[in-house]
Amino acid sequence: MKFVPLVWAILWRKKTRTLLTLLSIMIAFLLFGMLQGINAAFKGTIERANVNRLIVTNSISFTESLPYADLSQIEAISGVARVSQESWFGSYFQDPTNFVAAFPVEADREFAVHPEFKLPKELLNALLHTGTGAVVGLDLAKKYGWKIGDRIPLHSSIWVKEDGSSDWDFDLVGIYEDPEDHAQEDGFYFNYRYFDEGRSFGKGNVGWYTVLVNDPAQSAQVAAAIDKLFANSNSETKTQTEKEFQQAFLKQVGDINLIVTYILFAVFFALLFATGSTLMQAARERIPELAVLKALGFTDTGLLALVLSESLALSVFAALLGLGLAELLFPALKDTFGVVTMPLSVIVEGIFLAALLAITTGIIPAWRAKRLVIVEALRT
Amino acid sequence: MSAMVSLQQVVKTYTRGKQSVEVLHSLTLDLAQGDFVAMMGPSGSGKTTVLNLIGGIDYPTRGEITVAGERIDQLSGSRLARWRSHNIGFVFQFYNLMPMLSVERNVELPLLLTSLNREQRAKRVRAALAVVGLEERAKHKPSELSGGQEQRVAIARALVSDPNLLVCDEPTGDLDRSTADEILHLLQVLNREHGKTIVMVTHDQKAADFARHTLYLDKGKLVESSLIEQVRSVQAGAHR
Numbered sequence: 001m002k003f004v005p006l007v008w009a010i011l012w013r014k015k016t017r018t019l020l021t022l023l024s025i026m027i028a029f030l031l032f033g034m035l036q037g038i039n040a041a042f043k044g045t046i047e048r049a050n051v052n053r054l055i056v057t058n059s060i061s062f063t064e065s066l067p068y069a070d071l072s073q074i075e076a077i078s079g080v081a082r083v084s085q086e087s088w089f090g091s092y093f094q095d096p097t098n099f100v101a102a103f104p105v106e107a108d109r110e111f112a113v114h115p116e117f118k119l120p121k122e123l124l125n126a127l128l129h130t131g132t133g134a135v136v137g138l139d140l141a142k143k144y145g146w147k148i149g150d151r152i153p154l155h156s157s158i159w160v161k162e163d164g165s166s167d168w169d170f171d172l173v174g175i176y177e178d179p180e181d182h183a184q185e186d187g188f189y190f191n192y193r194y195f196d197e198g199r200s201f202g203k204g205n206v207g208w209y210t211v212l213v214n215d216p217a218q219s220a221q222v223a224a225a226i227d228k229l230f231a232n233s234n235s236e237t238k239t240q241t242e243k244e245f246q247q248a249f250l251k252q253v254g255d256i257n258l259i260v261t262y263i264l265f266a267v268f269f270a271l272l273f274a275t276g277s278t279l280m281q282a283a284r285e286r287i288p289e290l291a292v293l294k295a296l297g298f299t300d301t302g303l304l305a306l307v308l309s310e311s312l313a314l315s316v317f318a319a320l321l322g323l324g325l326a327e328l329l330f331p332a333l334k335d336t337f338g339v340v341t342m343p344l345s346v347i348v349e350g351i352f353l354a355a356l357l358a359i360t361t362g363i364i365p366a367w368r369a370k371r372l373v374i375v376e377a378l379r380t
Numbered sequence: 381m382s383a384m385v386s387l388q389q390v391v392k393t394y395t396r397g398k399q400s401v402e403v404l405h406s407l408t409l410d411l412a413q414g415d416f417v418a419m420m421g422p423s424g425s426g427k428t429t430v431l432n433l434i435g436g437i438d439y440p441t442r443g444e445i446t447v448a449g450e451r452i453d454q455l456s457g458s459r460l461a462r463w464r465s466h467n468i469g470f471v472f473q474f475y476n477l478m479p480m481l482s483v484e485r486n487v488e489l490p491l492l493l494t495s496l497n498r499e500q501r502a503k504r505v506r507a508a509l510a511v512v513g514l515e516e517r518a519k520h521k522p523s524e525l526s527g528g529q530e531q532r533v534a535i536a537r538a539l540v541s542d543p544n545l546l547v548c549d550e551p552t553g554d555l556d557r558s559t560a561d562e563i564l565h566l567l568q569v570l571n572r573e574h575g576k577t578i579v580m581v582t583h584d585q586k587a588a589d590f591a592r593h594t595l596y597l598d599k600g601k602l603v604e605s606s607l608i609e610q611v612r613s614v615q616a617g618a619h620r
Contacts, residue, residue, distance in 0.1 A: 002492055002501075009480045292476040295437050296490045296537075297465020299458045374437040378472070 007309050014282065018314070021278050025318035025357070026325070028271045029350055033326025035260040036349060037342040038333065041183075042256055046246045052216040053113065054223050055245035056209040059236040062249070063088075065205035066235050068196075073229060074209055079222040081214045084109035085192070087207035090158040091168070093144060100140070100154055102188035104195035107135075113212045116178050117187075123148075123174030131194050135174035137185030148172055154188070162200045211239070268357065276361040279311055283365030290369050291377030304370040311362025312355060319354030323347050383446075384545060384577045385411040385434050390443030392429050392600075403429050404600040406443070413544070416571040416578045418588035421597035427581045428549055430597065434579055435547040436464045448544055465493045469538025469576075473550035475530040477522040483533050484509070484518040490541040508536040511574070512566060528559035535566060539576075546570065548580040552587050564590040 012018055056074065058064035068085065075083045089102035103110075107127045111119055119135060127133045136146060146152060150172045160166050170190055178184040196203055213222050223239035230237045240248065250256060283290070294303060323346070330342045392404040403426045411417055419427040432438040433445055436452045445453045448467050455463055477486045484505050491501045509515045512532040522530055531551060538546055548567065552560035568590050570576045580591060588594045596603040 002498070005485065006481070006489075006492065009478070009485065013480045288476060289478055292470075292472070292478075293489070294461065295435070295464065295470050297461050297493045299461040301458065302461075302493075375432050378476075 003306065003309070007306065007313050010286075010306075010310055011314055013286070017278060017282070021275055022314060022318045022321075024271060024274055025315055025354075026322040028267050029319040029322025029354065030325050030329075031267055031322075032264055032350055032353065033323045033342060033346060034329065034333070035263060036346045037326060037330055039256050039260045040343040040346050042250055046243055046250070051241065051243070052213050052219065053242040054211040054213060054219060054226070054239050055242055056211060056226055056237050056239045057245070058208075059227075059238040062208060062238075062245075064235075065202060065207060066209065066237065068204050068206050070230065070235070070237075071206075071209065074211060074226055077222060077225050077229065079213050079215065079218045079225070080211055082109060082112045082212040084113040084210045084212075085206040085208070086110070086210065087192075087195070087205075088158070089154070089156055089188075089195070091154040091156045091188075093152070093154055096157075098144070100188050101186055102134075102154055102156075102190065104192040105189050106192050107189065110189060110210075111176075113210045116180055116184070117176045118179065119174055119176040123176075126173040127189075127191065130171055130173050131191060132169060132171050133173040134170035134188060134190035135176055136172065136188045138175050138177045139182060139185035140188060141172075141175050143186075146172055148174065159195070159202075160200045161198045164200075168195075168198065210242075268353070271357065272360060275315070275357065276364070279361050280365050283307060283369060287372065287377045287380050290372055291374045294372060294374050295378070300370045303372070304366045307366035307369045308359065308362045311366070312358040315354040315358035315361075316351060319350050319357075323350045383410045384413040384415070384448060385409070385579070386444075386446040387430070387433070388444040388446075390433065390440045390445060392426070392433065392438075393441040402441075402600065404433075404440075407601065409595070409602065411577065411579065413577055414571070414575055416568065416590075416592045417580070418591035418594045419579065419581045419597060420583065420585070420588055420594055421603075424599075425597040426600040427597045431547050431549055431579060431581050434545070435468050435470060436460050437470075462493075465490055465541060467543050467545060469535075469541070469543040469546040471531070471534050471538050471546060471548040471551045473553040475522070475527075475534045475554075477530055477533055477537075479522055481521075482518065483514065483520050483522070483525070486522065486533055487536045487540050489537060494541065504540050504542075505536075508540040509533075511539060511570070512536045526559070527555050528562060531555065531559075531563050532566065535563070535570075539570070539574075544575075544577055546576050546578045548578060550581055550583065552582070552584065557586075560584070560587060 056066070058066050065087070071083055071085055074080060084105060086103045086105055089104060091100050091102045092098050093100050107124055111117055111124055123135060127135050134152065141147070152170045152172055154168050154170065156166050156168060161168065176185070211222070211226070213219055219241055223241070226239045227237050290303060293306070298306065327342050327347075387407055387409040390404055390407045391402065393400050393402045407430065409430070419430060421427050429438070433440055434447060436447065436455075440453050443453070444451060450463060450467070452460060452463060478489070487505045487508055488501055491504060496504065505518075506515065509518055512535050514529060514532050514536065517525060517529065522533065525533065546567070551567070552563050555563060564587055567578055567580065571578050571592070578591070580587070582588055
């Protein structure tokens with residue numbers, strides 16, 4: 001600890017240069033924090049997927065619909081506990097930037113297959129008995145300041161009503177919570193009957209089915225049974241676990257993990273040269289000072305450790321600033337990615353990466369300081 | 381007085397490219413404890429090399445060097461470094477202070493290598509600064525000091541670990557006459573009142589006059605004392 005003031009003072013020997021180096025490392029770690037955070041949040045969403053839920057989609061694509069009539073047949077398969085159906089409404093509130101993840105559902109079925117959504121029974125009943133009723137997640141309600149009793153207009157970019165309008169009105173009758181995963185509190189659920197009767201096309205169809213199985217160990221058999229049932233029909237199905245479905249859905253966006261890895265590799269590769277050359281230049285300028293330290297009694301190894309700790313202090317400090325900034329900015333991504341907080345693992349990974357960067361960039365100047373010959377260095 | 385420094389048949393050879401240059405030729409020298417010795421001689425005579433060897437920042441090519449009872453030519457690099465931190469105080473011509481550290485932090489540097497705690501270190505730093513008369517400047521940066529003050533700080537840094545031997549390489553070479561005399565007087569005080577053994581390299585005869593003894597080196601050998609007067613008269617003639 002007694003060397004900390006020395007290391008810190010040496011770091012700030014050339015303030016502008018240190019500040020610029022610090023900024024470049026900080027920005028790299030800000031990017032790292034944001035991208036890895038998003039990546040980790042996506043992975044978290046997949047990991048949190050329920051193991052005893054299956055998603056049944058059209059085998060052509062999950063954007064293709066399935067007949068509503070399939071529901072009762074799926075429900076009759078052995079091992080199936082409950083079945084719900086959902087459709088993608090594709091809507092926004094007031095302005096296209098105010099995206100709302102809305103789904104027409106049969107409320108009793110939907111909340112039965114999603115027991116993690118906490119909705120008081122009287123509010124569920126209110127939804128069942130209000131044709132234009134809707135329930136929303138707590139987070140979404142807070143975002144737009146909605147409260148029970150509000151009339152909420154949504155514009156669907158897919159579904160046109162029979163009167164030619166794409167504006168759908170809803171009455172907010174309930175707000176649900178998901179205490180285990182607040183990211184799930186952004187949903188908007190309304191009555192399928194109101195949707196199906198109102199839409200001008202696609203009547204009698206649904207987007208996909210969500211199947212709750214009795215025993216997760218039987219998921220594969222149940223999935224196979226569902227797909228077998230609809231084989232050779234007009235709407236063949238593809239049944240996956242919720243986790244597989246989430247993964248497939250995210251793959252539509254692209255391989256996030258691969259994209260993030262490529263971007264970060266490019267950033268850190270560039271940073272390695274920029275920081276490395278700066279640290280080497282800084283060490284070169286300090287040759288007489290390092291020689292004096294050696295003359296005063298610092299050992300070769302001690303000097304190596306001193307120069308390495310300068311590099312380590314700079315990288316880790318800048319990384320913490322970058323990651324801290326990313327943590328502050330992270331909630332801003334919530335609307336786009338549904339992510340609430342940056343996982344701790346990203347911060348730990350970031351610090352480890354900063355230490356690796358410090359050692360990689362600092363080892364050459366540190367080694368040179370170790371090998372420095374005092375009498376020659378004092379002459380420079 | 382017992383010998384603080386003893387050089388026996390010391391040879392130092394530098395290799396530059398394919399050429400080897402012998403700078404010291406079988407030099408034998410004894411310096412007593414408590415002595416204040418000035419080393420003079422023309423450029424390239426080997427006086428700084430002798431100082432570096434005595435200070436343990438360079439190894440001889442051959443020969444024995446004993447300082448404060450330790451055969452330092454036989455010590456490994458790390459043991460020699462630790463030995464330096466306890467036994468030697470360095471004063472350089474250009475002070476070689478760390479510009480980003482305050483006066484007290486500069487003086488504290490050798491103490492970072494000891495097991496002293498923060499309070500003990502601070503006490504030693506205050507004492508060293510008191511000896512050189514710079515207690516009031518403890519919080520200042522070297523850039524806020526005059527050349528003479530910077531050299532005083534360097535002397536405080538050399539003193540702070542209480543070494544027996546101070547090696548000074550042209551300590552007044554960068555100072556005006558009156559400031560140089562102040563520094564030399566301070567070295568005299570350290571020698572006479574604090575019992576420090578001092579070896580000082582200088583080109584300046586007036587600086588050498590502050591020492592108890594003066595040694596003359598020429599071409600890597602000590603000049604016989606009978607020849608010293610001849611050297612002086614030659615130098616005096618050259619100046620006329």
